[in-house]
Amino acid sequence: MATTSEINNDLSFSVVSIVEDVLQQHSSRSSDVGLVSRKVEESSLRRYEAAGWLRDMIGVSNGKDFPGEPSEEEFRLGLRSGIVLCNVLNKVNPGSVSKVVEAPDDVADGAALSAFQYFENIRNFLVAIEEMGLPSFEASDMEKGGKSIRIVNCILALKSYSEWKLKGENGPWRYGSNMKHNFGSRKLFLRKSSEPFVSSISRTQSTDMLSTDQPLSSDGDSRSINGLVRSFIADRKHEDIPNVVESVLNKVMEEVQQRLSIHNEMMKSSSKPIPEDDSSCETVVRSQLCDARQHEEAEENSPPQVVEKKFQRTNFEHHEEQKILLNQQKHIQELKQTLYTTKAGMKLLQMKYQEDFFHLGKHLNGLAYAATGYKRVLEENRKLYNLVQDLKGNIRVYCRVRPFLPGQESGGLSAVEDIDEGTITIRVPSKYGKAGQKPFMFNKVFGPSATQEEVFSDMQPLVRSVLDGYNVCIFAYGQTGSGKTFTMTGPKELTEESLGVNYRALADLFLLSNQRKDTTSYEISVQMLEIYNEQVRDLLAQDGQTKRLEIRNNSHNGINVPEASLVPVSSTDDVIQLMDLGHMNRAVSSTAMNDRSSRSHSCVTVHVQGRDLTSGSILHGSMHLVDLAGSERVDKSEVTGDRLKEAQHINKSLSALGDVISSLSQKTSHVPYRNSKLTQLLQDSLGGSAKTLMFVHISPEPDTLGETISTLKFAERVGSVELGAARVNKDNSEVKELKEQIANLKMALVRKGNGNDVQPTAIPINRERISRRRSLETPTIRPKLPTMGNTSNNSRPQIMDLSGPEAFNDSTASSRRHSLDIHELMKSSSPAWPRQPLNGKDEDRESKSGEWIDKHEELIQNQNPNSPEQFYQSMVPQQQSLYGGKQDFEVQSITDNESDEAATSDCSDSDLLWRLSVQVNVPKVSNIQNSANPKPKKIQPRTAKLSETRSLIPSLIPAPSKRPPNTVNSQPQRPTRDGKRRLSLGT
Template identity: 40%
Template sequence: MNGPEELKRSNSAFESSVNINSEVEAKQRALLIEWLNSILPNLNFPIKASDEELRACLIDGTVLCQILKRLKPASVDEANYSYNSSMSRSGKIARFLTTLGKLGISRFEMSDLEKGSMKPVINCLLNLRAEYITEPSTALLHHVGHKFHEVFQLKQGCYSDLPAAKITEMMKSTSLDNAPTQSLLSVVNGILDESVDRKNGEIPHRVACLLRKVVQEIERRISTQADHLRTQNNLFKTREEKYQSRIRVLEALASGTGEETEIVMNQLQQIKTEKSKLEEKKKLEDDDVAKLMKEKDQQMLENLALKRELEMAKKTYELRCLQMETEYKGAKSGFEERIKELEHLLQVSRNKVRELEANSDSKYQRWSRKESIYQSFMDLQHCALRELRFSSDSIKQEISKAQQSHADDLYCLGGRLKALAGAAENYHAVLAENRRLFNEVQDLKGNIRVYCRIRPFLPGQTKQQTTIEYIGENGELIFANPSKPGKDGQRMFKFNKVFGPDATQAEVFSDTQPLIRSALDGYNVCIFAYGQTGSGKTYTMSGPSGPHEEDWGVNYRALNDLFNLSQNRRSSIMYEVAVQMVEIYNEQVRDLLTNDAVPDASMHPVTSTEDVLELMDIGLKNRAIGATALNERSSRSHSVVTVHVRGKDLKTGIPLHGNLHLVDLAGSERVDRSEATGDRLKEAQHINKSLSALGDVIFALAQKSPHVPYRNSKLTQILQSSLGGQAKTLMFVQLSPDVNSYSESLSTLKFAERVSGVELGAARSSKEGRDVRELMEQVASLKDTIAKKDDEIERLQLLKDLKNVYPGVNSEKRGLNTF
């Protein structure tokens, strides 16, 4: 009696288990469809579809191939799947099953998909899903997410350098959905590392947006995975309840008939087997759940850290935005001011343009009137030109007749002028020869040569006010009176040579060198500098203090040249050179080389230029100088350097003796201008007295007076052999060009003019065996030559005047063509 009731209970249990199985299969089918829609977005298959609808979707094999291509692209390539219509559906399903066999996944039969139960197909696809659901990066790395993974793996550490278009592409939902979770985490870590490495901690706006999207995607995946785990857990609980109910049914049936018992025992054995499998699978899934929960907790911690860092980055970004907004406002105000200025300038420019347009219009009208006037004038000129052409034609006819009549006369005249032109070409050479002969006559007459040197302006003096009007090449000097402008205040002086302010020490010495070398030939030579204080006498004779070789004065250059020349002549003449150096200070002679007041100065032999430089430095240090209102280093004494030259001709044995006197006179000065008092006044009085005595001697020599007052001063006594004997004498006249020194400069020029007229007589060498008569004959011969040259110059001058009258007559042919 209990059998039927137990059978009813077992049937109800089987029905409940069937219902449970149908519910489980529906959930499995829904889970599979959800998974297919996630990996194939274009499928859009309904979640509550039936087995037949799922069979209709999978029967052609295209969806199966798309699943494998999405999860395992390499396998699809190996199997050479294609979507061409030429491949049959059975071929696609067969290749899909073959690929599953290679992957080690349990397969279904093709008959199951065509008309059998869909449970093996659903289980197979769920196994495939379980195989790849835990490793999405392996399956999806080679598809759409591959591009995302590749970009951020290759560009780590430089996300701020990615272009905006690339970041926008990566932020698309398709790229983020298909990207591996590991790649998303590496992106987050890379962006945060880069923000830490930056000095200001700023993250660009587009990179911050990408970071927010990636974090949201990671949170979505964690939430989805948690939902999946909950669904699996519910499924396992349902299965456990189903199996427990089956066990209870089987235990209830155990007390039934033997046949039923055998059936129930078989089912029980099958249920136990399935239960053991489910327990193992549940254990694995529990392990996976624990692992996923652990990963979820870790990811949650990472997400919290990322959120905090993102908030910090957001705050930094907001602060930076505020700062940039402040800078923008400041820059905006500056730009607005600049725009206002530019608008003002634009308005000014427009006004100027309008003014220029008005001016151009007025100028255009004026030029139009002028054009009409010029046009009328040109018309008159054309009429006049026509009349002139007519007159010109008649005149040409008359000229051709006159030309023909004068051709013969011009031919003869051209021949004569040709000869005269050839003679005129030698005019300048004749003048140079005449100048050379004149200088030789001057030497024979014994005139004192006078060189004038003009000092350059000193710092602080006005160069526009000068007394020097003109400097000629042949020794002419025009001296101007600043109080009498014009020709009335000008006076011309003539000297042997005039050196301008730009003349160098080397140029001055080059004109003096031939005279100095005469000392080696046995002549007495005297060179002295004369002029007011501060006019440059010491600079010309000695040079500046501590001079370089290019600044050497006449003294240093003369001695250096004498030594060089004596070395060149040592094979024929042997020379001995000695130097004396004295000064006349307050009418007292003092030896500068021993600093003693002795009657006879000491003589120091020298053998090289270095010896001379040493002695000259000693003498200049011992010389008396002082400061006045006109010169801070005014020479307060007359300095005399005497070079004694003794020579002997090695072939003839004839001795010779020559002397070279180099005199630097103290400057003449007016006591009222120099503001001299005390010792300076006494020195000035003695200087002026000695220079006055020198002037008296020069005046007496110029007048050829029988008595010359040499003994009135120690200076004139020392210079007696040079001024009264048969010596070669040269005087440097030093001038100051400023107008304040006009009277002193004029007095100096007048004195130099008197000196240039003094004839000392022909200089004689100390060589023995020479006859004066030969010199006199030479003088007479030179005078005759000069007379002949003067006649020739007059004849050439006449030819030159004729050439100026007929400038075109240079040859016979040219003269004819000209006329």
């Protein structure tokens, strides 16, 4: 912003300028036309002189664009950049302009020069000229309409100075008095360094006034005005002077007043408040100052109307700028507001998003929970399904897919498309008929990645139920190389992780029996058999003898091959030792399909006997762990000779297995168990009261797809077989008591039939205590099992001899009690007890669907000739002939709470099974030897008719629903045909 002193100075200087202008106008007005043309010519000559000198000074080549006789316009344009002037000045007075700003080459004449060049060169030149005391000119004189005469004066003065300097004259230089007066006004210039430049006024009217040493002062100003006026009136006539002076003064006064008013206006506009902290204000102020200066200059050099217009324009521009500024501020405010709103909106959105995320998270959690729940429900469904299957007595079927073996991957394309819990989907290509996918459903499907532990954990409850007195059978089925041995035993190199079901099952039984040792004492023993070429071999035979063993089905204690070694085990080490021996003895040789193919069925049978330490009751369970031979067809094995024979035997036994399964699923009356040793061995598990699990194995290779599909089809059929609910093999004191009661009743009947008046002993029947359990025999009469060598010297586990009474202490007592009772009865009855010879060939009798042959009952008869049954049999020959030589007694099944409690398996499904089971059938006892017919009688398959006939045999224990309790119905009863087990007294 201009300071007051500056304004004052400007004003004082302006007075000089005003006077000068007025005088010029006055003189021009008063001059005649001739004078004007003379003046024009004179000024042209002077311009030529100046231009010529400048060309001389800078050289023709540099001044090529600067003509020798330029027009006023050419002259002005040539000097406009200030370069020529500065260079010439530096030549005249070296160092006067320290830096000359060169114009860019491509700046054409007439083009607007940059403000920088304009101000730099011209200003530096003018400053130097003024310092030298030479007549100066205005920078605006360089522009169009400027006073070039002043420029010419300045250059000619410089020329004169140069010539003076060249002459080498001493003393101060004086500008020539012959020169025309220089009316150029002074202008305050600032050096580039912003150093205030104090100019001295050079005036040319008189030598005493033109001293360069004269300081700038108000005296100087007045002197210069006086000089101007004097020179103006010098060539006037005396009588004109007062008038001229008066008109000049009037003019000056007018001009001064006009300019003052303009200044005041400017002052007003420039004194408007400027916003402090707005950086743009600084720019505005600067531009205002600049405008003010330009305005001043324009004011000084332009006629008043132009100045007025310019001022108005400036004012208008200023106004516009103010408006723009205000608008911009308004916009900024609006933008700020928008920003604020946007920020608030963003915050709101952020909060909303966070809320949404939170809800989403909750929702996802809910979904995850639901998914887990769904999985749980699925799992529960599967368990319930399995439970229903168990209740129905279905054979449980698991499927396992072997992974590709190293080097066997057929481009990674497996025959298995998908595995989902209990469903396996097989990819069927067109060569097997209709291309597509074929699903098979089982109780559980294990994929190739399933571990041995996972596999076992799923069947663990089943295994554990052996300790509760159930019979369990797990058999591995599948073609050669599908992984049966892997599942049942493990790979060749056994590790803890790769141990198969056999090892894990026994280890688990040891663990559980140990946990229960306070309540139950368990004895676990193992048999290992092999069926090779339809011969049963003892794999635990130490002498390696391949003695042909016989299978005796439905033995009372679950030991179907009594001649095979039965080795007690108590630890996993024992088991490993035994298994090693068994594997050594097993027949294994190579075939084209699998170099470790076993062409025999192997069966590890675990026998468990548990004695309840409180009640003394005995239970026994057995578990068959069967690794079947490969199920593939003979022709595929590409074998001949011995191998062909082996394969044929395998096929025969597997076909027999298929037939048994088929007839079981169709519930036919005759089940052909006897068609192979395998079906004979598994008879109790397949048609009896056992829990059976078939583990079907398949290979993933597509080239065995045909075999895979037939294996899966077979397995599906097996899954549909209902065996009836499993039962616990438990023998307790109540059962024995009941048996005695039955015997008494029978005797009473016999006596009555003989004309004796003896009334049946009124022994109350405690229905609640009637056991529904299958085995009713006493353990003292179990078949003697073979022993192996000298056990004291043998490091192997000792073979258990179950024949001794000490093995079954509690039952001995029971047996004694039983015989005592009988003797008492015998004393009161007259008929003699016929002696029955032992007959060991009875086991060949064929069992039928829905009944089981109790050899133990038979043995009771054989070993105890004085038993009531024998007595009864001997006394009722007529009845035998009447009813087809066999009597059936239907025993009403009653839930036995105690028995249920005794079944304390960890196996939830077996427990539940028993708890849900309301009515379970008591098994029939059959094949009791008739004293009148010592030879074993081959029982023909029973027809419906025979069954009807036999049903006429009176039931000694009436069904509670039909008859009042505690009464004996001596009339023959029709046996039920609903599959209930019946107590059968054979001939």
